[in-house]
Amino acid sequence: MSELAAYFEAQPQRELDEVLRQHALLVKRIACHLKGRLPFGVGLDDLIQVGMIGLMEAWRHFDPAQGASFETYAGIRIRGAMLDEVRRNNWAxxxxxxxxxxxxxxxxxxxxxxxxxxxxxxxxxxxxxxxxxxxxxxxxxxxxxxxxxxxxxxxxxxxxxxxxxxxxxxxxxxxxxxxxxxxxxxxxxxxxxxxxxxxxxxxxxxxxxxxxxxxxxxxxxxxxxxxxxxxxxxxxxxxxxxx
Missing domain, CATH: 1.10.10.10 (Winged helix-like DNA-binding domain superfamily/Winged helix DNA-binding domain)
Known part of the structure; x- marks a missing residue:
């Protein structure tokens, strides 16, 4: 594989790493906010981990042509991923x-x-x-x-x-x-x-x-x-x- 081909293959990973770095606090903020509404046994770390996956999914599916900002769209996906996880585990x-x-x-x-x-x-x-x-x-x-x-x-x-x-x-x-x-x-x-x-x-x-x-x-x-x-x-x- 040429150096140029290797660069372009690694580029999406670099973009994802930057997205994760820039929006890690958004994930934590949403997790902390939801934690107060969820059963005592739901761990903050679990919510953050699931939220990071939601953030990655947001990065994969985001379409700026739809008119929403990435942070708005990512917030919806992050929160949705956390709530889906709670429902899957039947916490209530x-x-x-x-x-x-x-x-x-x-x-x-x-x-x-x-x-x-x-x-x-x-x-x-x-x-x-x-x-x-x-x-x-x-x-x-x-x-x-x-x-x-x-x-x-x-x-x-x-x-x-x-x-x-x-x-x-x-x-x-x-x-x-x-x-x-x-x-x-x-x-x-x-x-x-x-x-x-x-x-x-x-x-x-x-x-x-x-x-x-x-x-x-x-x-x-x-x-x-x-x-x-x-x-x-x-x-x-x-x-x-x-x-």
Whole structure:
């Protein structure tokens, strides 16, 4: 093989190495952000490893003619790869899903009776368990996708993050989406200021649990508990609206 041929054969590898170097922090940032929403047993290193594979796949399939930036496209593929890995490993058993729904309805029932947001002690007493056991329960269910928003943000129709030309949704789709967005907005505004702040910092500002804890002056584990409770309340309100 000539030196020139060897150079051109090695060129794609050089490009890939540069992509991995430049976007390693993007993979870690997405992994850290998802970690707070996933079950306790999901390791950060596992997410990062899978995310790096997603980054390589993004590099292979990226088409600048589609109009999206590489970082936007790569972020979708990285996040999708991580969520696919979690689903493959079935991190949330049915027992956890059942407890999540039971807790959601128990909190709603108690707060309807109290006509206000219940605190942790009141919820634990309502459930007939110790406060520490209640906090363990929140930890067990924290990683569930309490809102089915993840699948909607992953790649489009062809799996590469771009919508197919013949899959353009009709007007009724946008009407449904507008209704859903309005319902979610109303449900969020019905939460306490603390819950709204935590959700805003986590989802809009993309801060991790530790950073939010620093803002609120509480521990990371306490932010995790508040975040899980906020999602349970939000999900119950959306179910009431049939969204």
């Amino acid at each position: 058993p049915r027992s956890v899903q059942r407890r999540s729904r039971d807790l959601m309805h128990a909190i709603a029932e108690l707060e309807q009776r109290l006509k206000r947001e219940a605190n942790d002690v009141e919820i634990a007493q309502h459930l007939g368990i110790a406060l520490e056991e209640y906090h363990h329960l929140l930890q067990d269910i924290q990683g569930q996708r309490l809102l089915s928003l993840d699948d909607e943000t992953i790649a489009g129709g062809d799996g590469d993050g771009y919508p197919l030309p013949d899959s353009e949704p009709g007007p009724e789709h946008y009407f449904t989406q507008q209704d859903r967005q309005a319902a979610v907005s109303d449900a969020i505004h019905s939460l306490s200021e603390r819950d709204q702040l935590v959700l805003s910092l986590y989802y809009a500002e993309e801060m991790n649990l530790r950073e939010i804890g620093a803002v609120l002056g509480v521990s990371e584990s306490r932010v995790c508990q508040i975040h899980t409770q906020a999602l349970l309340r939000l999900r119950e309100r959306l179910e009431t609206c049939d969204v």
